[in-house]
Amino acid sequence: SCSASVLEARRFFELENELLRKRYHEKFLSVYTYNTNVTEENRQAMIEINARNAEFNKRLAQRIKASDYVQSEDADIRRQAEHLSKLGASALNPDDFLTLQNAISSMQTNYATVTVCSYTNRTDCTLTLEPHIEERLAHSRDPAELSWYWQQWYDKAGTPMRDHFAEYVRLTRKAAQLNDHRSYADYWLQFYEDADFERQLDATFKQLLPFYRQIHGYVRYRLRQHYGPDVMPAEGNIPISLLGNMWGQSWSEQLDLFTPYPEKPFVDVKAEMVRQNYTVEKLFELGDQFFQSLGMRALPPSFWNLSVLTRPEDRQVVCHASAWDFYQDSDVRIKMCTEVNNNYFYIVHHELGHIQYYLEYEQQPAVYRGAPNPGFHEAVGDVIALSVMSARHLKSIGLIENGRLDEKSRINQLFKQALTKIVFLPFGYTMDKYRHAVFRNELDESQWNCGFWQMRSEFGGVEPPVFRTEKDFDPPAKYHVDADVEYLRYFAAHIFQFQFHKALCTQAGQYAPNDSRLTLDNCDIFGSKVAGRSLSQFLSKGSSRHWKEVLQEFTGETEMDPAALLEYFDPLYQWLKQENSQLGVPLGWGPTNKISS
Numbered sequence: 001s002c003s004a005s006v007l008e009a010r011r012f013f014e015l016e017n018e019l020l021r022k023r024y025h026e027k028f029l030s031v032y033t034y035n036t037n038v039t040e041e042n043r044q045a046m047i048e049i050n051a052r053n054a055e056f057n058k059r060l061a062q063r064i065k066a067s068d069y070v071q072s073e074d075a076d077i078r079r080q081a082e083h084l085s086k087l088g089a090s091a092l093n094p095d096d097f098l099t100l101q102n103a104i105s106s107m108q109t110n111y112a113t114v115t116v117c118s119y120t121n122r123t124d125c126t127l128t129l130e131p132h133i134e135e136r137l138a139h140s141r142d143p144a145e146l147s148w149y150w151q152q153w154y155d156k157a158g159t160p161m162r163d164h165f166a167e168y169v170r171l172t173r174k175a176a177q178l179n180d181h182r183s184y185a186d187y188w189l190q191f192y193e194d195a196d197f198e199r200q201l202d203a204t205f206k207q208l209l210p211f212y213r214q215i216h217g218y219v220r221y222r223l224r225q226h227y228g229p230d231v232m233p234a235e236g237n238i239p240i241s242l243l244g245n246m247w248g249q250s251w252s253e254q255l256d257l258f259t260p261y262p263e264k265p266f267v268d269v270k271a272e273m274v275r276q277n278y279t280v281e282k283l284f285e286l287g288d289q290f291f292q293s294l295g296m297r298a299l300p301p302s303f304w305n306l307s308v309l310t311r312p313e314d315r316q317v318v319c320h321a322s323a324w325d326f327y328q329d330s331d332v333r334i335k336m337c338t339e340v341n342n343n344y345f346y347i348v349h350h351e352l353g354h355i356q357y358y359l360e361y362e363q364q365p366a367v368y369r370g371a372p373n374p375g376f377h378e379a380v381g382d383v384i385a386l387s388v389m390s391a392r393h394l395k396s397i398g399l400i401e402n403g404r405l406d407e408k409s410r411i412n413q414l415f416k417q418a419l420t421k422i423v424f425l426p427f428g429y430t431m432d433k434y435r436h437a438v439f440r441n442e443l444d445e446s447q448w449n450c451g452f453w454q455m456r457s458e459f460g461g462v463e464p465p466v467f468r469t470e471k472d473f474d475p476p477a478k479y480h481v482d483a484d485v486e487y488l489r490y491f492a493a494h495i496f497q498f499q500f501h502k503a504l505c506t507q508a509g510q511y512a513p514n515d516s517r518l519t520l521d522n523c524d525i526f527g528s529k530v531a532g533r534s535l536s537q538f539l540s541k542g543s544s545r546h547w548k549e550v551l552q553e554f555t556g557e558t559e560m561d562p563a564a565l566l567e568y569f570d571p572l573y574q575w576l577k578q579e580n581s582q583l584g585v586p587l588g589w590g591p592t593n594k595i596s597s
């Protein structure tokens, strides 16, 4: 349709998108400068640019609201108008906006710079989360030491942030109301473009809970065998400090405590990487080569020149891994404090997935340079990692000997994957179930800390290693709470990534239903140009089309559906049900007693 009004509207959005692209370019340069050099001066400069951009975004939204673009006869004009009317914090008046920016950046600065004291040398208080504390949580087998680092971190990264967090809740609530949302939770949920999505998330979580209970029961049983009944009661909540990760979101670091068949040790890729003198650079080159093998773009020279891939010696940085799009000249970067180990091997691929998405949709107008469903952006890298972590692929890059696992080794491998992919689900679910309750005023401020642990216990059967009260405040001990980053995107990504994996493996001829040689858990799409074209097609759409439409073209489905995930893990699920009943392993847990009611 080329009526005069549509032509005028197209002209309007073409101009506005170019201005928006320039604003994004300027904004992300200043945020990156702060993240890669945490100084007060850089923090102030970042806030100033954010405030200026907020005014421009607000004015654009007002002009669109005053127009009839949302009723345009042209569907694309309507979509662009709707997207550009979605204001977040930008709806606040300049003073409130600055106050909110200060609250969030203060929490982020604390998270990035906090250090704790060594368990073995109490006068050394220079230990950082990455790499020192995470290394201790992954390798110590002393419950007292594990509990020490857990408490040091939560007491220093969490509790002192309570006032900033309260300010953040107050002002994001005000922003949401200015945008006619019931709450900031509803502002976050609108990015899924599906009024039914929250219900789907609840239903998906309930559907996967029985599988999680089997893993939880087995791990608790094995922890009890190792640490004894005083540390691990038979039917209790699992102390998070025993699980190898500060937040209990992934348990694979302590894998060798719970390997189903320890006599068939699953190859520790880290040991082999160290033996082969792997460098951080090599990890990124492997990821880059994987995408190129699919016929997708190589990382541009600017990536290698401008990224920050290891912790600098001479300045403070925000170590939490992140990928960056500067909306100009294919300038894409990663900032992370990489170490050569299993966890970072995964994170490198996770971040490169974001980078490939940025490169694939860069031709879109600025308003569409994003994912149509936040879960998609978090799933891309993980899909590639599913191929990379397969025995078939690890053998092909010389990191393990045996590319075809026998039944017992296959159970070990599936168990290792489940300790990240299934264990993550209650954590991801709780992070935003909790924040939604806070944002919706369903959880009273007097219960903000105990309510957090009550939900972690209810949904995941885990608890703090030490008693917690309302004098503590633990949620800001997690990066995303400090940085105002919504978290259900990761829960959704853990479901979508198996749907994407199944589609790509089918397209690559590496998966066939009921063919025991071509199963999902040993599929490796490396080198498949067919799969690469399909993935590239999917990513290049950006958010120009509704996520159900682009999902349908990519996998044939129109919903988030855990069927592919359950198919991938089925052999393990069957093994666990049989093993747990044979061992008489109790399943399930009661309310945590680590909080005062």
Ligand SMILES: C=C(C[SeH])C(=O)N1CCC[C@H]1C(=O)O
Residues within 6 Å of the ligand: 249, 320, 321, 322, 323, 347, 350, 490
């Ligand atoms: C690596 C990133 C940056 Se988008 C991250 O935050 N992730 C990746 C997996 C889950 C989540 C986390 O660390 O909590």
Ligand SMILES: [Zn+2]
Residues within 6 Å of the ligand: 350, 351, 354, 377, 378
């Ligand atoms: Zn991510």
